[in-house]
Amino acid sequence: MEVRRATIKDVAEAAGVGVATVSRVLSGGSAxxxxxxxxxxxxxxxxxxxxALGRNLRQRRTGGMGLFVPDLTDTFYGQLAEGVLACARSAGExxxxxxxxxxxxxxxxxxxxxxxQGVDRVIAVPSGGAETWGPAxxxxxxxxxxxxxxxxPSTDVRPPSPSDEGSGAASVSDLMLLDGLPPAPRARPLDVPxxxxxxxxGIRTAVRYLRGLGHRRIAFLGGPGHGRRVAAFREAVGAPVDEGLVVFATGSRDSxxxxxxxxFQSRPDLTAVVTGGNVLGEAAVLAARELDLRVPRDVSLVMYDDVPWAELCSPPLTxxxxxxxxxxxxxxxxxxxxxxxxxxxVLLPTELIVRGSCGPRH
Structure with missing residues (x-):
């Protein structure tokens, strides 16, 4: 009878640590x-x-690819997954x-x-940094x-920059330079497209649109992974930034x-809100309704992500x-x-779609 070979999960359970820790140790990472x-x-x-951590991985690969997203119930990630599945289907993967x-x-x-499992290709909306992806x-x-x-790891709101990617990551460096983001001191040895x-x-266009309507106290509501968006927001509103109008939630709907x-309750003087994603946009709509804030008379809303329910709101969301x-x-x-x-x-374009959730401020 063939003896079952130990897996990385067996090692993790016996050592009382997570699979990620075993991966880091055996790949020479920090511990x-x-x-x-x-x-x-x-x-x-x-x-x-x-x-089992990947030596000769390409010789024993099973085919296919992985796709990691933060939240399967998020409509945007559903759209992203549909695109991945359509391309993979056409290639029989x-x-x-x-x-x-x-x-x-x-x-x-x-x-x-x-x-x-021998799956050596993955598309990820990443949550971790070099600690996760370096060993992989x-x-x-x-x-x-x-x-x-x-x-x-030091902050959720500072965007990555060319210096983060190491001297070998020409394509990501080029992309971030094109995106106009400020340099940052930390280095990450990742060379990943x-x-x-x-x-x-997208954020700059939205802020300019709101400014054109007369709004001066514009807030940003962000969440995990929105570092680039909040950096763009701070740049668009200009110094000095009122940090009381820049608020962050964790990934959950309750948060x-x-x-x-x-x-809304701490800053009744705000007149407009830009949300960093559709879950946050949904939360802003619900919170405004609960607090009897009229959209757009009392507060104007712009949401990052166009999802089907945005047009069904009353008024429809910009x-x-x-x-x-x-x-x-x-x-x-x-x-x-x-x-x-x-x-x-690859850097893909965004588009501001104007609907009824923004109004003039006098």
Whole structure:
């Protein structure tokens, strides 16, 4: 009878740590000396083969690709997934779909599971940073980021910059320079192509539109992964930025509602709000309704993402539309093409669609 070979999950359970920690230790990533020693001892005891983390991965790959998104119930990520699936279907490639919950540890565990299964290509809306993706890339995984770049562990609101990507990441550096983002001091040794929307142009257009209507106290409601959007907002409103009008929620709908409601109640002087995504836009609509704020008479709303329900609101929402399905399709094309030559990153256009949720301020 054939003896079952130990897996990365077996090592993690026996060592009392997460799969992500085992992945980091065996790929030479950061870990405490005690954790490193325990993981290596358990791996040796179980006769775990490091090849399960990707050695000779390309020779034993099973085909297909992974797709990681933060929230399967988010309409935009549904559109992105549709694009990935359409492209993969045309190429006869299966797709393994995973939801990270915007949790870097959960994301790292999903990466480890894909490597175990021999799936060496993944499209990700990333939650973690180099701690997650460095070991995966080192193990031989082909990665394409979509919608956003990996987070900076020091802050959720500072956008990545060319210096973050290391001297070898010419395509991502070029993309971020084109997007006009400020430099940042931290370096991340990731050399990964990405498919992003032109957040800067979209936010800037929305703020200019609101300013043209007479609004001066404009708020921004953001969430995980919105670093580039809040940077664009701060740039568009200009110095000095009233930081009391820049508010962040976590990824949950409850947190989004609490943030929107708190913003409206703490700053009754605001006249307009730009939300960084459709979950936050939904929260802003609900909070305004609960607080008897009339849209657009009392407060004007602009939402990033055009989703079907935006037109069904009363009044219909003005939105910054980004091409979610196209983003997914292009990301799938990049990840499937990566074997022949290194693909360049892609910046897709956004569009301000004016509806009834914004009005003049006198």
């Amino acid at each position: 405490s000396p005690e954790t490193r020693e325990r993981v290596l001892a358990v791996a040796a005891h179980l006769d775990y083969r490091p090849s 299966p797709v393994v779909l995973g939801s990270t919950g915007d949790d870097p540890e959960q994301e790292a565990e999903l990466v480890g599971m894909l490597l175990e 890339i080192k193990a031989g995984m082909t990665v394409v980021f979509a919608d956003r770049l990996p987070s900076d 990405a498919v992003l929307a032109d957040d800067r142009a 989004a509602y609490a943030a929107a409601s708190g913003l 939105v910054i539309a980004q091409p979610g399905r196209d983003m997914g399709y292009r990301a799938a094309e990049l990840v499937m093409r990566a074997g022949s030559r290194r693909p360049r990153s």
